[in-house]
Amino acid sequence: MRLYLDYIPKWYQLLMSKYHWSLKTSKQDKVVYLTFDDGPIPGVTPWVLQQLEDYQAQATFFAIGDNARKNPAILEAILQKGHQLGNHTYNHLKGWEHSNEDYLANALLCENHFKSTLFRPPYGRIKKKQARLLNQAHYQIIMWDVLSGDWDANRSAEDCFRSIRKHAKPGSIIVFHDSIKSWPRLKTLLPQTLEYLQNAGYRFEAIKLQNTPIAE
Numbered sequence: 508m509r510l511y512l513d514y515i516p517k518w519y520q521l522l523m524s525k526y527h528w529s530l531k532t533s534k535q536d537k538v539v540y541l542t543f544d545d546g547p548i549p550g551v552t553p554w555v556l557q558q559l560e561d562y563q564a565q566a567t568f569f570a571i572g573d574n575a576r577k578n579p580a581i582l583e584a585i586l587q588k589g590h591q592l593g594n595h596t597y598n599h600l601k602g603w604e605h606s607n608e609d610y611l612a613n614a615l616l617c618e619n620h621f622k623s624t625l626f627r628p629p630y631g632r633i634k635k636k637q638a639r640l641l642n643q644a645h646y647q648i649i650m651w652d653v654l655s656g657d658w659d660a661n662r663s664a665e666d667c668f669r670s671i672r673k674h675a676k677p678g679s680i681i682v683f684h685d686s687i688k689s690w691p692r693l694k695t696l697l698p699q700t701l702e703y704l705q706n707a708g709y710r711f712e713a714i715k716l717q718n719t720p721i722a723e
């Protein structure tokens with residue numbers, strides 16, 4: 508049994524409306540935002556970049572600072588191909604388990620390696636105060652409305668693909684992981700998803716948002 512939803516219900520998105528769950532677009536404007544968390548990882552991330560290039564797709568990579576430090580050439584390749592980088596903390600911290608000061612400091616360490624206006628909390632776990640502090644430090648909080656579940660070893664690539672096919676819609680933010688853990692599923696899931704959504708008339712854009720304050 509899965510212990511998480513493969514989509515985020517609309518009521519929950521509205522409740523947590525200070526965060527971005529999907530991006531506003533019209534029903535006719537078939538755009539989706541593919542996102543990749545936890546890289547950059549040798550082997551996996553360069554392969555993802557090649558897949559995206561094959562479909563002229565742009566995406567957003569929520570990098571772990573420590574992985575960015577270890578893999579500067581891959582980080583550079585992400586930028587050179589026109590994709591966006593987002594901050595995913597330096598050590599993949601779970602917000603609820605850390606003080607606000609420690610959490611913010613860890614996230615800001617990423618800035619030694621790359622700059623971004625986008626932040627995604629690892630595990631989707633973040634305290635309101637932490638989100639506000641990050642926002643004051645120029646970040647928009649980017650969540651997702653479609654979860655591929657690609658990290659979950661109990662799922663097949665086909666299960667993951669079914670989740671995407673069922674829930675993706677114009678403006679959706681879809682989560683994948685360019686990680687070793689996800690690789691057994693990602694290697695078939697990503698090309699399948701790109702092919703399916705492109706045939707369905709979608710284009711793939713990177714998330715580009717200016718910093719706007721989170722209301723108190």
Ligand SMILES: [Zn+2]
Pocket residue numbers: 544545595599629630
């Ligand atoms: Zn993560």
